Amino acid sequence: MKETDVERVLGRYAGTWSIWRSDTGRWYATRLTRALSRVQLDANLSMTVHADDAEALDELLTEQERMASAAPS
Template structure:
């Protein structure tokens, strides 16, 4: 069985963010991720955290998730 580049990218992202984000690709080709953890508080959302991220490519989504995890770390320490 052969896998496409998109399948490989999905597997990689799903592995990197396992247990924290659910990754999928829409029929239109956009990449999405939704947090698997508890709902965010109003304060967390006001600080820029989001429940669902979306990007045009796997790389764009990875950048968004990396930024979100950085923000989450700052939110916990303040």
């Protein structure tokens, strides 16, 4: 993924996810919202996700956002 693509991912989720790259090169994102409810956790929503690269993280976050819009609060 090109640097501009990384910036796009960071910008897309600014304010909803805190995104960083670890010293080992893995990408992480943690929700900036309140803790998830038991119902949301049971619907497979995660407070923190990780991936090998920014592109894979983008896919995970897109899926998390899709599931969040369908899950009860």
